[in-house]
Amino acid sequence: xxxxxxxxxxxxxxxxxxxxxxxxxxxxxxxxxxxxxxxxxxxxxxxxxxxxxxxxxxxxxxxxxxxxxxxxxxxxxxxxxxxxxxxxxxxxxxxxxxxxxxxxxxxxxxxxxxxxxxxxxxxxxxxxxxxxxxxxxxxxxxxxxxxxxxxxxxxxxxxxxxxxxxxxxxxxxxxxxxxxxxxxxxxxxxxxxxxxxxxxxxxxxxxxxxxxxxxxxxxxxxxxxxxxxxxxxxxxxxxxxxxxxxxxxxxxxxxxxxxxxxxxxxxxxxxxxxxxxxxxxxxxxxxxxxxxxxxxxxxxxxxxxxxxxxxxxxxxxxxxxxxxxxxxxxxxxxxxxxxxxxxxxxxxxxxxxxxx
Amino acid sequence: xxxxxxxxxxxxxxxxxxxxxxxxxxxxxxxxxxxxxxxxxxxxxxxxxxxxxxxxxxxxxxxxxxxxxxxxxxxxxxxxxxxxxxxxxxxxxxxxxxxxxxxxxxxxxxxxxxxxxxxxxxxxxxxxxxxxxxxxxxxxxxxxxxxxxxxxxxxxxxxxxxxxxxxxxxxxxxxxxxxxxxxxxxxxxxxxxxxxxxxxxxxxxxxxxxxxxxxxxxxxxxxxxxxxxxxxxxxxxxxxxxxxxxxxxxxxxxxxxxxxxxxxxxxxxxxxxxxxxxxxxxxxxxxxxxxxxxxxxxxxxxxxxxxxxxxxxxxxxxxx
Amino acid sequence: xxxxxxxxxxxxxxxxxxxxxxxxxxxxxxxxxxxxxxxxxxxxxxxxxxxxxxxxxxxxxxxxxxxxxxxxxxxxxxxxxxxxxxxxxxxxxxxxxxxxxxxxxxxxxxxxxxxxxxxxxxxxxxxxxxxxxxxxxxxxxxxxxxxxxxxxxxxxxxxxxxxxxxxxxxxxxxxxxxxxxxxxxxxxxxxxxxxxxxxxxxx
Numbered sequence: 001x002x003x004x005x006x007x008x009x010x011x012x013x014x015x016x017x018x019x020x021x022x023x024x025x026x027x028x029x030x031x032x033x034x035x036x037x038x039x040x041x042x043x044x045x046x047x048x049x050x051x052x053x054x055x056x057x058x059x060x061x062x063x064x065x066x067x068x069x070x071x072x073x074x075x076x077x078x079x080x081x082x083x084x085x086x087x088x089x090x091x092x093x094x095x096x097x098x099x100x101x102x103x104x105x106x107x108x109x110x111x112x113x114x115x116x117x118x119x120x121x122x123x124x125x126x127x128x129x130x131x132x133x134x135x136x137x138x139x140x141x142x143x144x145x146x147x148x149x150x151x152x153x154x155x156x157x158x159x160x161x162x163x164x165x166x167x168x169x170x171x172x173x174x175x176x177x178x179x180x181x182x183x184x185x186x187x188x189x190x191x192x193x194x195x196x197x198x199x200x201x202x203x204x205x206x207x208x209x210x211x212x213x214x215x216x217x218x219x220x221x222x223x224x225x226x227x228x229x230x231x232x233x234x235x236x237x238x239x240x241x242x243x244x245x246x247x248x249x250x251x252x253x254x255x256x257x258x259x260x261x262x263x264x265x266x267x268x269x270x271x272x273x274x275x276x277x278x279x280x281x282x283x284x285x286x287x288x289x290x291x292x293x294x295x296x297x298x299x300x301x302x303x304x305x306x307x308x309x310x311x312x313x314x315x316x317x318x319x320x321x322x323x324x325x326x327x328x329x330x331x332x333x334x335x336x337x338x339x340x341x342x343x344x345x346x347x348x349x350x351x352x353x354x355x356x
Numbered sequence: 357x358x359x360x361x362x363x364x365x366x367x368x369x370x371x372x373x374x375x376x377x378x379x380x381x382x383x384x385x386x387x388x389x390x391x392x393x394x395x396x397x398x399x400x401x402x403x404x405x406x407x408x409x410x411x412x413x414x415x416x417x418x419x420x421x422x423x424x425x426x427x428x429x430x431x432x433x434x435x436x437x438x439x440x441x442x443x444x445x446x447x448x449x450x451x452x453x454x455x456x457x458x459x460x461x462x463x464x465x466x467x468x469x470x471x472x473x474x475x476x477x478x479x480x481x482x483x484x485x486x487x488x489x490x491x492x493x494x495x496x497x498x499x500x501x502x503x504x505x506x507x508x509x510x511x512x513x514x515x516x517x518x519x520x521x522x523x524x525x526x527x528x529x530x531x532x533x534x535x536x537x538x539x540x541x542x543x544x545x546x547x548x549x550x551x552x553x554x555x556x557x558x559x560x561x562x563x564x565x566x567x568x569x570x571x572x573x574x575x576x577x578x579x580x581x582x583x584x585x586x587x588x589x590x591x592x593x594x595x596x597x598x599x600x601x602x603x604x605x606x607x608x609x610x611x612x613x614x615x616x617x618x619x620x621x622x623x624x625x626x627x628x629x630x631x632x633x634x635x636x637x638x639x640x641x642x643x644x645x646x647x648x649x650x651x652x653x654x655x656x657x658x659x660x661x662x663x664x665x666x667x668x669x670x671x672x673x674x675x676x
Numbered sequence: 677x678x679x680x681x682x683x684x685x686x687x688x689x690x691x692x693x694x695x696x697x698x699x700x701x702x703x704x705x706x707x708x709x710x711x712x713x714x715x716x717x718x719x720x721x722x723x724x725x726x727x728x729x730x731x732x733x734x735x736x737x738x739x740x741x742x743x744x745x746x747x748x749x750x751x752x753x754x755x756x757x758x759x760x761x762x763x764x765x766x767x768x769x770x771x772x773x774x775x776x777x778x779x780x781x782x783x784x785x786x787x788x789x790x791x792x793x794x795x796x797x798x799x800x801x802x803x804x805x806x807x808x809x810x811x812x813x814x815x816x817x818x819x820x821x822x823x824x825x826x827x828x829x830x831x832x833x834x835x836x837x838x839x840x841x842x843x844x845x846x847x848x849x850x851x852x853x854x855x856x857x858x859x860x861x862x863x864x865x866x867x868x869x870x871x872x873x874x875x876x877x878x879x
Contacts, residue, residue: 253865546801569700
């Protein structure tokens with residue numbers, strides 16, 4: 001199946017939009033009418049919707065690294081972010097090996113799962129990589145940094161959607177010692193690099209007291225080669241802005257004040273992160289890809305179940321969580337808008353859209 | 357899910373290394389490549405020992421960059437429960453077996469300025485993979501390897517031929533001892549210390565390092581406990597609603613698995629924490645043998661590590 | 677000045693303890709101002725001969741010569757009095773470069789000093805958890821502006837104005853050991869010009 005890559009922007013004139021196909025496969029994160037933290041980790045394997053008879057051509061969970069219609073545009077946006085601020089991509093010296101692990105994981109997965117888009121030819125350590133959508137062809141020597149234009153992590157993550165954190169595992173903890181972070185929900189790699197699992201999650205309210213991170217860490221430390229895991233996280237963003245970084249908050253923060261009842265459906269986006277975790281073979285590190293999917297509220301409510309449920313989730317969200325997700329200032333406005341799409345009817349279990 | 361995916365392999369080589377140790381080579385039965393691993397990793401080998409299924413962890417000692425085959429070395433334990441005896445007596449080239457994906461509970465700390473390795477006897481095996489990995493990236497290491505005598509010092513001559521400046525050998529029969537205090541004294545900041553060998557050696561190295569002011573995070577050890585034998589006992593598994601018998605030479609984890617109940621595990625040696633199980637009710641005495649639970653937890657009667665720990669008494673009910 | 681009691685906070689915010697003598701080959705102290713008191717208090721429980729293998733790097737700041745004699749009376753192997761942390765840095769780096777495993781590091785005084793010395797010690801290969809620290813004296817903070825990356829020293833008010841780019845920043849408790857700094861974030865990003873009166877929070 002050929003993907004029609006879109007020409008669109010995630011800044012200035014914000015021409016980003018989802019095709020009907022992309023709306024249909026959107027990873028709606030709420031499996032019930034309310035939201036609270038949980039250790040919602042599961043094996044990262046393709047799933048078929050259980051609670052619907054609806055036939056989906058594909059889901060975002062089918063491939064190791066999902067490639068969609070926004071691929072080329074997202075990679076252009078990443079290039080712009082990095083040109084402006086190279087600190088968004090950093091790797092502490094001991095993480096180079098993990099970078100090679102990641103490069104191998106992504107290249108082999110993409111070449112196997114999207115043979116029409118990517119090719120990898122290996123002759124011992126001499127590798128030949130072809131990336132058709134981005135028009136890249138590279139011959140290089142595996143594990144020889146001098147044969148690539150960037151370090152291995154930067155090289156491959158300039159060609160892969162989503163942010164990437166490389167986590168070193170030692171002393172029964174995970175340490176964020178490298179990453180490519182340009183599509184983040186308001187956290188700074190430059191500030192957090194070198195922190196352990198509890199430290200970089202320090203600003204998250206409530207979850208520490210609930211013991212969420214202790215349990216999640218235990219699960220993640222035991223992730224094995226060949227058995228990746230995943231979870232979804234979410235927030236709301238005004239305008240389809242991929243780079244909601246703390247670094248640029250003084251520039252984009254003001255956009256939060258531009259919501260009106262008239263423009264909300266078009267401007268406000270549900271932002272979902274598909275977070276996956278893979279054990280890397282040579283370094284014994286974990287890679288933590290954080291893939292961002294966005295959908296405007298006007299597109300979201302085209303699925304009646306999602307509209308109803310979104311209203312109930314925002315309505316019942318504890319204040320601390322609303323604050324943390326940056327929703328507080330617009331909460332009343334959002335609820336008012338969403339209430340028109342909630343007739344009070346019960347919703348079916350699970351996150352998948354209903355058959356129509 | 358226990359143990360991750362299994363990999364069907366064929367034994368392609370069995371070599372007698374010395375009177376106690378045999379080396380086994382595994383290749384994928386489907387002819388493909390095995391997963392890359394990191395130095396210090398182990399695999400769990402599944403043995404079908406005439407009705408008893410055994411799962412023993414062994415360190416991978418081949419070059420981690422070579423994915424065409426894995427090799428392990430097995431020391432024969434005549435007093436043990438039979439896993440090593442099965443490997444020594446029955447495993448022949450051509451045999452089909454299955455092994456787990458590699459798991460590393462003894463990884464190198466890649467930030468180290470220098471890696472100082474101390475091996476005793478069969479404890480040399482995880483260092484073989486680590487040294488191969490380090491020499492490929494020009495890592496700085498030093499190995500101090502103690503064995504009873506040259507004949508029993510597996511791979512010692514190969515190692516010292518290949519790394520004459522980094523490898524130091526010590527033989528008990530010649531009254532040679534590692535001058536640990538002196539060795540630890542001169543190490544530059546940023547050195548990491550690794551030890552694998554008999555229980556007594558691990559304790560000696562860890563205690564000496566602690567007294568010399570080495571940080572806990574810079575001292576790494578790996579010790580696979582073989583599950584000890586003991587008196588048979590009965591266990592009720594509450595979730596699966598089964599009553600099972602644990603045999604004299606069987607571990608509690610093996611008995612749970614034999615009853616068809618899926619239980620998580622990684623190391624099967626009391627150190628990774630994966631098989632930690634809640635105790636619902638008991639009347640008797642726990643025989644805790646793991647390194648995972650704290651002393652308070654051992655005394656608390658609420659947790660057990662079924663891979664190595666046992667029980668004596670009237671009733672034991674587990675949350676499985 | 678008595679021991680500092682800092683309010684409980686989020687898990688990235690450093691916590692400080694009380695210095696205690698540990699076994700080790702050599703002992704390196706880095707302290708500023710009232711941090712000298714932590715060393716003097718610890719000395720009461722130190723075994724005989726402990727300070728013979730100690731190197732004390734001390735920056736008195738406004739305390740002048742107040743602790744000089746008492747530190748000298750510990751008879752440390754090496755004692756350095758310096759005008760500033762920057763002036764002491766080459767000496768600290770030289771000391772760490774030649775040190776062996778078993779070196780114990782003790783930090784005492786202000787957060788800024790301890791954080792920066794911690795940077796050097798961890799960079800040299802000592803795990804941060806193996807480094808002892810005790811807070812004494814000022815609670816002024818070292819804060820990095822997340823926007824321009826400039827670090828402002830001795831921040832006492834919240835919000836404050838970044839000494840590099842001039843943005844008005846509120847001070848978070850989120851702390852980076854690598855930068856030895858708290859995070860400062862623009863306070864009027866959503867409502868430009870709406871800047872609350874600065875409050876003296878760190879003294």
